[in-house]
Structure formats: C-alpha cells, structure tokens
Amino acid sequence: MSVTQKSQTQGAFSPIANRASALGTLRSLQAKAPVSGNATRPVYEAIHAEPNTSFRWHQHDYPAPVARWNHHLEYELHLITKGEGRAIIGDHIGSFGPRQLVLVGPDLPHGWFSPLKPGEVLTGRDVVLQFSAQWIETLTTLCPELAGLRNLLQASTLGIEFTGPEALQMGEKLVAIGTVQGAAKLAACLGLLADLTSAPFRTLSLKGENPALNSPEMQRMSNVITSLMAMDPSEIRHDHLAQDLGLCASTFSRQFRAATGDTFMSFLHRLRVCHACHLLASSPLSITEIGAASGFNNLSNFNRIFLRLRGCTPREYRRHAREMTALSPADATEFLN
Structure with a gap:
C-alpha cells in the first residue's frame, strides 16, 4: 500500500x-x-452584546459565517463541543478535539477548521463567551477577589488552552451559562471567571497581536x-x-x-x-x-x-x-x- x-x-x-x-x-x-x-477590515468581527447584558454568550454550528479566521477587540473564551480538526491561534497551528477550551485576547487572529463530508454540519460545535477589555478591567478593579484574572488576561494575548480535569469542568460551566438569564447569568459568568484564575493552562502562540491586521x-x-x-x-x-x-x-x-x-x-x-x-x-x-x-x-x-x-x-x-x-x-x- x-x-x-x-x-x-x-x-x-x-x-x-x-x-x-x-x-x-x-x-x-x-x-x-x-x-x-480603511474601507474594510476583512476578518474583523464586530461583537454586539444583547441589550442590557455585560457580555455575549452564544453557540453556533460549523460551518457558519462566524466560523472563520477572524479577530476582534473582545476577549473570547471558546469551547469545542464536538468534532476535530486544525486550529490556528496567533502563530500556533495545532490539532483540536471535543472539549478543548481556549481563551484568546483582543485582536489575536484565531479560527477552528473541521473536516466535513459534503453537506455535513456540526450542530452547536462552538460555545463562545465574549467580553470587552473595558468591562473586565472595571470588574477586576471593583472586585479584588478577581485580581487573579489580570495575569490570565495578560497571558491570553498569546492564546491559552486550559488543561487537566479543570478544563472539562470549566467547559461544562461555560455551557451552563446559556441555560440561565438575567442576574443568574451574570452570576454564572462571574463564577466561571473566578474559577479560571486557578485553572492550569498552556500558552499557544509565540507572537501576539498582528500589527498588519488592517x-x-x-x-x-x-x-x-x-x-x-x-x-x-x-x-x-x-x-x-x-x-x-x-x-x-x-x-x-x-x-x-x-x-x-x-x-x-x-x-x-x-x-x-x-x-x-x-x-x-x-x-x-x-x-x-x-x-x-x-x-x-x-x-x-x-x-x-x-x-x-x-x-x-x-x-x-x-x-x-x-x-x-x-x-x-x-x-x-x-x-x-
């Protein structure tokens, strides 16, 4: 053969x-x-939070218009629920599989690409939490208990992948945010962010934000x-x-x-x-x-x-x-x- x-x-x-x-x-x-x-920023994704919300949580299929190589001003916590393929995060290229949990910082190019059969759709493959730098910086200033997030956010400028059993637990909590509304949704988000401060992770990219994005x-x-x-x-x-x-x-x-x-x-x-x-x-x-x-x-x-x-x-x-x-x-x- x-x-x-x-x-x-x-x-x-x-x-x-x-x-x-x-x-x-x-x-x-x-x-x-x-x-x-300046006519356009081709892979720039404009993030629009729902009215009266502090952050954006959503789940989408693959393929989907938002499932592409892109960047945006917000931090993004990204969970893969199913499927496999290749991910590009900054200058990192690596394989991914179900339950991978990654945090990418502002304007760090990223994308997850799965092999598909003709007509195949991976329903709900991606679960995403996005929040602005201003919101999270204000939050860490007002809440000393979240001060540990600063190191995590700094590391995310190179993209970080959470590891060990903690990553599985954090992934489940990220999915659970989508099941509640209002104050309960905010509380679930804050609980997840607090837990992330003690979760082990590894850095993915050697270089951060690309100055040539525009x-x-x-x-x-x-x-x-x-x-x-x-x-x-x-x-x-x-x-x-x-x-x-x-x-x-x-x-x-x-x-x-x-x-x-x-x-x-x-x-x-x-x-x-x-x-x-x-x-x-x-x-x-x-x-x-x-x-x-x-x-x-x-x-x-x-x-x-x-x-x-x-x-x-x-x-x-x-x-x-x-x-x-x-x-x-x-x-x-x-x-x-």
Missing part, C-alpha cells in the same frame, strides 16, 4: 479536500483586487488561510498557490507576510508538522512515510524542522505520545496538541 493510500485511512483529521477542490476558493479571488485602505492584503490572505487549513499539506506548493491567485511567487510571499506577519514557508512548516503529529500518534506508518505524507521531501529535513518546532524528534514524539496515552488520556491530549 502506498503512503498516500495509507494516509487516507486516518479518520477525522485526514485532509478534507484535495488541491483541486480546496483551491476553488482561491481561484475565485483571482479577479478581486485588494480592498483599499492591511489591504488581509481579505485575500484570510481566504487563502482558510483554504490552506483544509488541504493536504503534502499537496501545497508555493508556486501553485501564487499562480491560482494570478500573482507571481514573490508578490504572493510579500502579501502573505504583510497580512499574517509570518513567511509562507514558516506557516507551511507548522501546518505540516501539525499533520505529522497526528499521524505519529494515531497511525502505524513509519517515520519516513509520515514525513513524506506530511509534505517533507526527505527524512533529514523532516527531523530538523520537527525538532525545531516541537522540541523533540518525530521518534521521541511518537514514544511520548504512546506513553502518555497509556497513562492519562487527558495529559495525552495536552501533549499531542
């Missing part, structure tokens, strides 16, 4: 589209010029990012993407970096390593086969880039993943992502 044939059996994390279908979105952008100056290239590149997250990493080629957008390779690279604050190859390496991590933990493929299936042209290159991004070799990662899965599924989830 070939590497390609084997990698197609890996379940929900398998790429949801081949190059021809996933790039349909990119080709539709070819004739569209970037939006000028760049005119952002609209085009935000659609590119969405398409890339759905593609097989081994099929992604820099020159092909540029050609599909009607750009030369150098112009595409410049626009990508202006919009994301990162080089295209750096982004692609993280995407490929994310895919490799999943295969290392879940498939019987050899290290060499996994490197090839993830888009690395040789084993030496695969080992070098994997070590730089994950801090261990692919072989060490596979061993740790198996050991941690045997000891604790919760700890394994934290390690694998």
